[in-house]
Structure formats: C-alpha cells, structure tokens
Amino acid sequence: MGLGKTLTVRAISLLFVLFFVLFLTVVVIGATGMSDRILNSMVKDRVRGITQELATQITDPEKLKEAIEAIEQDLIVAYGLDKPWYVRMPNMVWRILSLDLGNARTVMSFAGSNRVSNIILERMPNTIFLMVTVLIINFVISIIIGVKVATKPGSLLDRATSLYSAVSYALPTWWLGMLMILTFSFYIRPNNQPLFPFGGMYSAPPPTDPLGRFLDMLWHLGLPVMTLVIALSGSWIYITRSIVITTAQEDFVTTARAKGLPERLVLWRYIIRAAAPPILTNLILSLAFYLGGAILTETVFNWPGMGLLYLQAIMSVDEVLILALTYVFTLIYVIARFILEVLYVIVDPRVRYK
Amino acid sequence: MSSYLRESLSEFWASKISKLGVIFLLIVVAVSVYTIATFPLDYGTRYWNNPRYWVDNPKAAEPQWINYFLGDKKLGHTVLSTNMPIKAYLSGGYYLKFYSVSYDLTVNQFPTFINLKLEDVKYHTRAPSATIFITRPDNKTIELYTLTIESPVPNEVPPYIRYSDEPKRILLSGEQYVVPLRLSNYLLQEYNLSRTPSEVIEIGYKKIIFGEITEEDDFQPLKGTYIFNLVLKARQGGDLIGKTTFIIGGQVYGLMGTDTLGRDLSQGLLFGFPVALLIGFAASFITTAIGASLGVTGGYIGGRVDNVIQRVSDVANNLPQLPLLIFLTFVFGGKLWVILVVLIAFGWPSLVIVVRSMILQVKSASFVEASVSVGASKWRIMARHIFPQVAPYILSQMIFFTPSAILSEAALSFLGLGDPSIPTWGQILEYGFDHGAVYLGYWWWILPPGLLIVFSAVTFVLIALGLEPVVNPRLRRRR
Numbered sequence: 001m002g003l004g005k006t007l008t009v010r011a012i013s014l015l016f017v018l019f020f021v022l023f024l025t026v027v028v029i030g031a032t033g034m035s036d037r038i039l040n041s042m043v044k045d046r047v048r049g050i051t052q053e054l055a056t057q058i059t060d061p062e063k064l065k066e067a068i069e070a071i072e073q074d075l076i077v078a079y080g081l082d083k084p085w086y087v088r089m090p091n092m093v094w095r096i097l098s099l100d101l102g103n104a105r106t107v108m109s110f111a112g113s114n115r116v117s118n119i120i121l122e123r124m125p126n127t128i129f130l131m132v133t134v135l136i137i138n139f140v141i142s143i144i145i146g147v148k149v150a151t152k153p154g155s156l157l158d159r160a161t162s163l164y165s166a167v168s169y170a171l172p173t174w175w176l177g178m179l180m181i182l183t184f185s186f187y188i189r190p191n192n193q194p195l196f197p198f199g200g201m202y203s204a205p206p207p208t209d210p211l212g213r214f215l216d217m218l219w220h221l222g223l224p225v226m227t228l229v230i231a232l233s234g235s236w237i238y239i240t241r242s243i244v245i246t247t248a249q250e251d252f253v254t255t256a257r258a259k260g261l262p263e264r265l266v267l268w269r270y271i272i273r274a275a276a277p278p279i280l281t282n283l284i285l286s287l288a289f290y291l292g293g294a295i296l297t298e299t300v301f302n303w304p305g306m307g308l309l310y311l312q313a314i315m316s317v318d319e320v321l322i323l324a325l326t327y328v329f330t331l332i333y334v335i336a337r338f339i340l341e342v343l344y345v346i347v348d349p350r351v352r353y354k
Numbered sequence: 355m356s357s358y359l360r361e362s363l364s365e366f367w368a369s370k371i372s373k374l375g376v377i378f379l380l381i382v383v384a385v386s387v388y389t390i391a392t393f394p395l396d397y398g399t400r401y402w403n404n405p406r407y408w409v410d411n412p413k414a415a416e417p418q419w420i421n422y423f424l425g426d427k428k429l430g431h432t433v434l435s436t437n438m439p440i441k442a443y444l445s446g447g448y449y450l451k452f453y454s455v456s457y458d459l460t461v462n463q464f465p466t467f468i469n470l471k472l473e474d475v476k477y478h479t480r481a482p483s484a485t486i487f488i489t490r491p492d493n494k495t496i497e498l499y500t501l502t503i504e505s506p507v508p509n510e511v512p513p514y515i516r517y518s519d520e521p522k523r524i525l526l527s528g529e530q531y532v533v534p535l536r537l538s539n540y541l542l543q544e545y546n547l548s549r550t551p552s553e554v555i556e557i558g559y560k561k562i563i564f565g566e567i568t569e570e571d572d573f574q575p576l577k578g579t580y581i582f583n584l585v586l587k588a589r590q591g592g593d594l595i596g597k598t599t600f601i602i603g604g605q606v607y608g609l610m611g612t613d614t615l616g617r618d619l620s621q622g623l624l625f626g627f628p629v630a631l632l633i634g635f636a637a638s639f640i641t642t643a644i645g646a647s648l649g650v651t652g653g654y655i656g657g658r659v660d661n662v663i664q665r666v667s668d669v670a671n672n673l674p675q676l677p678l679l680i681f682l683t684f685v686f687g688g689k690l691w692v693i694l695v696v697l698i699a700f701g702w703p704s705l706v707i708v709v710r711s712m713i714l715q716v717k718s719a720s721f722v723e724a725s726v727s728v729g730a731s732k733w734r735i736m737a738r739h740i741f742p743q744v745a746p747y748i749l750s751q752m753i754f755f756t757p758s759a760i761l762s763e764a765a766l767s768f769l770g771l772g773d774p775s776i777p778t779w780g781q782i783l784e785y786g787f788d789h790g791a792v793y794l795g796y797w798w799w800i801l802p803p804g805l806l807i808v809f810s811a812v813t814f815v816l817i818a819l820g821l822e823p824v825v826n827p828r829l830r831r832r833r
Contacts, residue, residue: 013672021673024678166812169815171808171811172768175803175804175807178783178787182797186792296765310769311770314680322680322684329674330674337672
C-alpha cells in the first residue's frame with residue numbers, strides 16, 4: 001500500500017466516524033421531536049424579523065396578518081416542517097454540517113451575536129489552543145520521563161511513575177482542577193494576591209498592550225494546563241516506558257550494543273526510533289481523553305472555550321447549541337486524529353515504503 | 355480446570371497490589387451494604403433534595419473534628435429541646451408556664467443563628483401568647499420576642515391544636531421588627547448605650563445577645579451558661595406546648611460538615627457508595643458481556659458476521675465519547691438508567707476488537723486442531739477450549755472498565771446531567787462548585803467526594819493490576 005492510499009483509507013474511515021455521529025444525532029433529535037422544536041423556533045425567529053420589516057410597509061393590520069401568515073407557511077414548507085423528520089434528514093445533516101442552526105437561546109458571543117455559528121467559531125480557537133498546548137507539553141514530558149524511567153526499570157523513580165499513572169487513571173480531571181484552584185488561588189496567596197487566577201482567560205480589565213495581554217493570558221493558562229498535564233501525562237509516560245522497555249530487548253538493539261556503539265546513540269537511533277510509531281499510535285488512541293479533559297477543565301476554570309459553552313448550553317437547556325457542539329467536537333476530534341495519522345506515516349517508514 | 359483456577363487465585367493473591375485492592379473493595383462493599391440497610395431507598399427525593407429537612411442545620415459548617423487541630427476552638431451546633439415546663443404558676447388571671455433550656459457557651463465565638471421551633475401547642479379557650487427571654491451568665495435578662503398562637507377559626511372545637519403537622523419555626527436571628535427593637539431597649543437599659551434598631555441589625559443580634567461590650571465599644575463573646583426561656587401565658591391550666599426547641603447554630607457540624615443548604619454531607623457521601631458500586635458493576639458487567647460475546651462470535655464464526663461486527667466496533671471505538679455522552683444524556687434526560695445505557699453503548703467496542711484477535715490466535719492453536727480432528731462439536735470446542743483461554747482477560751477487562759464507568763457518571767453529574775433524585779459524589783461536587791465552594795475555601799465540601807471517587811476507582815484499578823500476571827502469563831513470577 002502506498003503512502004497516498006494508506007492516508008486515503010484512514011481519511012475515509014475517519015469521515016465515516018464523522019458521518020456516523022451526524023447520523024446518530026440527527027436520528028436522535030428527529031425521533032425525540034427535538035428537530036421539530038429547533039426548526040420551529042428558527043421559523044419563529046425569521047417571522048419575527050420579517051414582521052418588523054413588513055409593519056413599516058403594510059399599514060392595514062388585516063393585510064399585514066395575512067401576509068405574515070403566508071410567509072410563515074412558506075417558511076414551514078421551506079424548512080420541511082410539513083414533512084416527517086426522516087424525510088428531511090439529509091436537509092438536517094446539511095444544516096448541522098454548515099452550522100446553519102439559527103440562534104442560541106440565551107448564550108451570546110463576545111461580540112454580542114446569538115447565532116450559533118458565531119458563538120462557536122469565536123470560542124473554537126480558545127479550546128484548540130488549550131488542547132494543543134497540553135498535547136505538546138505532555139508529549140515532551142512523556143518522552144523525556146518515559147525514556148529515562150525505561151533505562152532504569154525497577155528503580156524508585158520507575159515505581160513512582162507506575163503508581164502515578166495508576167492513580168491518574170482514577171483521578172477525575174475536573175476534581176483535580178478544583179483542588180488546583182483551592183490550593184493555588186485560594187490558599188497560596190503571596191502579598192494577598194492569588195498565585196494563579198481563579199479562572200477565566202484574561203484579567204478584568206485586561207491589559208491594553210499586546211505583550212501584557214499575552215502574559216496575562218499565559219498566567220490564566222497556568223492552572224488549566226497544569227491540571228491537564230498532571231491528569232493525563234501519567235498514562236502516556238507509562239505507555240512510553242513499556243514500549244521503550246520492550247524495544248530495548250530486541251535483537252537489533254543487542255547487536256548495536258555489541259558493535260560498541262555509544263549508549264546515547266543506541267538509545268536515540270535504535271530504541272526510540274523504533275519505538276516511535278507504537279508510541280504515536282497510543283497517543284492517537286488517547287486523543288478522545290484529551291477532548292473530554294478539555295471540556296471538563298474549561299468548565300472548572302471558566303476558560304471561554306467550547307467546553308464551557310457546553311456547560312452554559314446545558315444550564316440554559318439550549319438544544320441547538322448542544323447539537324452544534326457535539327458535531328464540532330467530533331469534527332475537531334476527527335481532524336486531530338487525521339493530523340496524527342499523517343504524523344504516524346511520517347514516523348513509520350514501513351507504512352511509507354510498502 | 356480447578357487446579358488452573360487455584361493456581362490463578364494464588365497468583366492473584368501473591369501480589370500486595372491485589373491484596374490492597376481486595377481490602378479496599380471489601381470496605382466499599384461493606385459501606386454500601388450498611389447504607390442500603392439503614393437509608394430509605396427514596397432518600398434522595400424524601401430527604402436529600404428537600405430543603406425543609408435541613409433547615410435547622412448550620413449552613414456551610416466545617417466538620418466538627420477540625421477543633422482538634424485548632425487553637426481557637428470553633429462553636430459546635432446545639433439543639434436543645436424540652437417538653438415539660440420547669441415551673442408554672444397563676445398570676446393575675448394567667449397561667450404562666452416556663453419552658454427553659456440551658457446553653458453553655460464554652461468557646462470564644464458567637465453562635466451563628468438562633469431558631470425556635472414549637473410543636474403540638476394545645477389550648478382550650480383563648481389563644482395563649484409566648485414570650486422568649488434569655489438570662490445571661492452575668493444575670494442580665496433580654497426579652498427577645500413575643501408571639502401569639504393563632505386564634506381559633508370559626509366552627510373549630512376545643513381543644514385547639516396548633517403546629518402538629520408542621521412545626522412552627524421562628525428564625526429569631528433573622529427577625530427584623532421585634533427583636534431589634536427589644537435589643538435596642540436592652541442596650542439602653544443595661545449599658546446606657548443608645549443604638550437604633552437598624553444599628554442593632556448592623557451590629558448583629560448574636561453579638562448583643564451573647565457578647566459583652568469591650569472598652570472599644572466592640573462586642574466579645576461572653577462565656578458561661580445562658581438560660582433560654584419561653585413563657586407561655588395561658589388562660590387555662592391545661593394549655594401547653596408539646597415540644598419547645600431552641601437551635602443555637604454552630605460553626606462546625608458532624609463528621610463531614612454541611613453544605614450551603616445545611617445538608618449533612620456525611621449522609622450524602624454515604625449514599626454515594628452504593629450508587630457508585632451499582633453504576634460501576636452494572637455498566638462494566640453488561641458492557642463486558644456484550645463486548646465479549648460479540649468478540650467471541652466474530653472471531654470464531656468469521657466471515658460476513660465477523661466483518662460487520664468488526665466494522666461497527668471500529669467506528670464505535672473511534673467516537674469521541676464525552677461529547678456524545680453529554681448529547682445523549684441531555685436529550686434523554688438525566689435518569690440513572692439512561693446514563694447506564696449510554697455508558698454501555700460506548701463501552702463495548704474496544705473489548706470486541708481485542709477479544710476477537712485473541713480468539714483468532716487461540717483458534718489456530720494445535721490443541722484446537724486436535725479437538726477438531728477427534729470430532730468435537732463447535733460448541734464443545736468453544737466452551738471447553740477457546741473460552742477458558744480468554745476468560746481471565748475478559749474478567750480483568752470488566753474490572754478495568756468499572757472505574758471508567760464510575761468516573762464517567764461523576765463527570766456527567768458534574769456537568770449537571772446527573773440523576774437529580776439520587777445523590778452521588780459527582781452531584782455533591784457539582785452543587786459545591788456551583789455555589790462557590792472552591793472560591794470560598796469550603797474544602798470539606800470539595801475534598802471528600804472527590805477522594806471517594808478516586809478511592810472507589812483506585813480499588814478497581816488495583817484489582818485489575820493484580821489480575822495482570824494471571825491474565826498475561828509472561829508477567830508471572832518464577833517459582
């Protein structure tokens with residue numbers, strides 16, 4: 001299988017995941033009558049807008065009422081509300097795909113719009129920024145510590161990391177976040193100032209100069225990133241360690257050592273080079289945890305991303321937002337997975353040269 | 355078979371990790387059994403989510419035991435009841451009955467509130483009145499409040515019973531009209547201090563009632579014995595109050611403290627044990643049953659069935675779980691069984707993939723070929739030779755899935771999608787977080803529920819780790 005074909009197969013299977021999620025959500029909202037409610041409220045929103053416009057042109061109340069009713073009927077047909085939900089399913093899938101889902105109930109974007117697409121697009125970068133930061137930090141940490149531990153299996157550090165990874169598996173990220181706030185914002189406050197902020201992305205009011213703004217953002221990023229790193233790095237370190245240990249027992253490593261190559265070279269060129277693809281595979285598989293972790297961490301730290309938006313949507317019982325968020329999270333997940341798959345192909349020569 | 359089982363058991367029992375896991379599991383199970391035996395099943399709706407049940411408790415009180423660590427002790431919560439008057443006499447045509455309780459203020463703190471609760475008041479002709487006054491350690495007396503029992507309604511026949519279904523509650527420390535006036539008079543008479551009723555509200559009643567004035571015109575707690583009296587002024591000798599209760603609010607309460615509704619957190623935490631176990635066991639058992647049977651079927655039968663199972667589980671295994679969990683519990687409502695079904699729906703695929711590949715491996719083993727050659731039936735080979743090979747792995751996966759079910763339920767609860775009729779640890783944390791427990795430093799509200807989630811999850815992680823050498827013979831220690 002060539003490089004292009006491998007990637008195409010992966011892309012298709014990931015697209016399948018995306019469409020499965022779309023299909024599932026559309027069937028669920030259709031069968032529960034939720035899509036009727038969503039479309040109805042969209043029609044009502046449109047009618048309200050048109051009424052205001054028409055009221056300035058048509059002065060006769062009877063005629064106005066007739067005109068509005070006619071428009072409402074047209075809209076109902078246009079939105080497919082006169083047909084059962086399974087007939088308009090493709091239409092609904094397209095709506096979700098293009099985020100054309102009307103207005104959120106109470107949540108507004110920072111710029112003041114209540115269109116679902118505006119709200120979500122505004123928050124997306126914040127979530128991606130948080131996730132990518134954590135991914136990179138965890139990757140570096142797991143490689144450095146995992147390899148270090150693997151060279152001395154059975155040592156005190158090794159046992160400590162094993163324990164840590166077992167405990168972190170059982171540790172709810174969001175609870176850890178609360179503990180971090182309690183510790184670093186509530187209890188540790190040098191000069192009566194919290195060491196880290198209680199939450200949010202910027203201080204109120206935010207600093208005006210760009211550098212100050214950036215530093216302020218980093219200060220706010222500290223606790224959420226620390227939380228996610230502590231909660232999620234354990235399993236990565238452990239996996240890296242196991243893979244490196246297994247690889248180090250391979251014959252070609254023994255051969256390299258027998259040739260008298262320096263240990264550093266053996267470690268990096270023979271062991272880690274060979275261990276990289278399986279490590280990356282595990283990284284790919286744990287991506288869903290990062291997404292979940294980001295959702296929960298944002299709600300704890302009031303980080304204005306899509307995870308926090310989830311909580312706000314749940315609290316204001318906003319069906320449209322929840323639907324849109326579920327889709328967008330799946331989309332991000334699928335894209336991130338694909339990027340990692342490409343990376344995998346780059347790291348693993350066997351896939352390339354087959 | 356039995357020797358294999360015995361060997362596996364001794365292998366499992368040999369590691370310290372599994373022993374610890376088993377001990378933890380015994381603790382969790384014992385507490386759950388105790389809770390189920392002592393709590394009503396509708397505890398959540400009947401008590402936990404019924405604010406009236408908790409109204410006499412101090413709000414957001416720390417656990418009592420912190421006093422062992424504090425130099426400056428905090429005030430405990432006190433509930434004092436009496437059902438017999440200590441004295442009664444006739445004066446000016448009225449029967450005066452004294453219902454009194456005594457209260458010792460031993461620490462250097464002011465009580466947080468004073469409530470009065472009256473139950474089963476009975477009278478025969480005209481409605482009696484009740485006056486509350488407090489005698490302080492320095493023998494000063496404060497007349498605090500007077501109330502009149504509700505008069506008979508037309509056509510009502512004596513004796514008139516009041517407050518038998520629902521006790522009468524007077525939040526003395528929250529009263530805004532009579533108490534400040536009386537306290538203002540008291541300050542003027544006893545200390546020659548002129549304070550208007552609104553100034554009294556500003557100072558706080560508790561400080562005036564339980565304090566003495568320092569040189570800087572400030573109040574400091576006056577330790578000693580206070581007598582709380584309620585004098586019933588009745589027309590008939592037979593008029594009486596069934597039960598009089600004074601509640602003097604403290605700063606600490608019980609083993610685990612209270613939340614901002616005054617709920618005793620130790621009860622909610624206890625109730626969380628069986629719920630967590632139920633979610634963990636039910637979800638992991640059903641998930642494993644589905645996953646394992648699909649995996650075994652696919653791997654053993656092969657062909658088109660296998661293909662379908664493989665495709666479906668591959669897609670399902672690659673779904674982003676939490677967003678879909680949120681979506682589905684949101685749409686179908688936060689009921690415990692909905693959460694369980696959703697957890698199961700997303701749990702099984704990963705098991706299918708692994709079990710299937712294990713089956714494929716075992717299927718090609720020579721002992722299976724041997725069975726086939728002697729004419730053993732498909733089912734016999736399956737039951738006698740293939741399934742026992744993968745069974746320990748399936749068991750360990752079941753145990754390994756248990757904590758993730760517990761954690762997922764807690765996460766959903768934290769997002770406000772839990773089952774509101776059943777208190778869980780996740781919900782206690784959610785309520786605490788929503789009510790600013792983290793920002794106000796209410797550690798007793800945040801730490802214990804989370805620690806219990808971790809504890810119950812770690813229990814199963816330990817057991818799963820202990821099973822590892824049993825499942826994976828390469829990891830077995832040499833004997």
